[in-house]
Amino acid sequence: MIRISVIIGVCLCCFIHFSKAQNSDDRYQMPLKDVLGILEERYNIRIKYDENQVEGKWLRYAAWRFRTDVDETLRNVLAPLDLKVNKEGEGKYKLKEYEYYRWEPQDGWDYLDELASQYHDKHSWEQRKQQIRPDLYKALKLSPMPPMPQSVPLVTKKRKFKNYTVENFALEIMPGLYVNGSIYRPLKLKGKVPLMLSPDGHWAGHRFRKDAQIRCAMTAQMGAVAVSYDLFGWGESTLQFDPKDHRRSLALTVQTLGAIRILDWMLQDKTIDTQRVGICGGSGGGSQTVLMTALDDRITISIPVVSLSSYFYGGCPCESGMPIHASASGTNNVELAAMAAPRPQLVISDGKDWTAHMPQHDFPYLQKIYGYYGKPEYVENVHLPEDGHDFGYSKRKPVYDFMTKHFGLNTKGIKNPAGDYDESGCVIEEEKALYAFGPNGENLPSNAIQGYENLEKLFED
Structure with a gap:
């Protein structure tokens, strides 16, 4: 009786709102x-929101959708619109987009346990890997791999x-599509040297920020080559695409x-x-670290920083943005990180983001x-419970130590x-x-494509 009275009361309260816009097809809809x-x-x-969130x-x-419990009601009302509230x-509540990518920790752990029930030894795990990897390439629209352009890379004078x-x-990675970056090399090369790829994360300043330059410069001073490169739609990529395109699936x-x-080059x-x-x-560069290591056996060590979590x-x-996590009937980032085994891997986590429960x-x-x-022992975790989501010295130090340990780098004079x-x-x-195309983009190749619609055409072709 209580639930019926609640529904009747709400309906009467809302009747005047519905009647202003109601017709035979709108199914009691309202703004x-x-x-x-x-x-x-x-x-x-009190529910805080910006006008553009509700417009x-x-x-x-x-x-x-109304119930006696306010939190249940908010979920019922907002879920169909891909919205949620934070208490x-x-x-007091704040309206937010529904975070499809964020689960409750226990839900993530339970799912990881469910995935782990499919294997129990090296042989069954290797079979699982053989199911996941080809599906990753398909999900990424990289199966088959598009032909490599035969153009000569543009490389600036060394500083x-x-x-x-x-x-x-x-x-040039596809016709008219370019990736830009910088290569940090030891001043004096002695024999063959290691290579470290350094994908960027989502921090302000992109790969040009101070901590990114420091990490790559230190890697070079210790005797390895470091390659730092732009996120899509960030840095020099904005000469070809709108920065908003970064938040699109491709x-x-x-x-x-x-x-x-x-890596090929x-x-x-x-x-x-x-x-x-x-x-x-x-961060986002850590996600790229995990994915690339899962995809490519040429990578011999991996270090995802403040990124890895089962939830x-x-x-x-x-x-x-692409269905990589639907591979092999479903996977998650920690299972993808496990595909690095037995290659050495260092996972760095902190206490103030989604990596907070990594050791548990x-x-x-x-x-x-x-x-x-x-x-x-080939997989290590440095957990920094008092740290937040950044790539400060407390994270860089274990990175240097791990590279030195597995690549035999030289720290004389800097440690x-x-x-x-x-x-x-x-x-x-x-x-x-750090620009390859010049201070004002004057060296952008004439064949460079412009706009996301032309990028989609490349993959359609």
């Missing part, structure tokens, strides 16, 4: 903004610093193809040791998979007896100094 106003009044709550949105059968205090050099590049495909092409360099090839990125799939289409469940899972190969690194020899260049 979302009006529904939120009724919710605030009925439940004595033009309508909800069918709005009143029939900010007693009776020499105390212990390393930097040169910028633009590499961003994931273009970034992955760009990394594969860079760099491994042709006779100074690169093909047995020592690594990848390290933070977080990546908050940007460049991480989860996800890392023991990774150790179990590495144990199938008799090498559980003191206490184990700390001196980063003062790194020169932070102005952003435009």
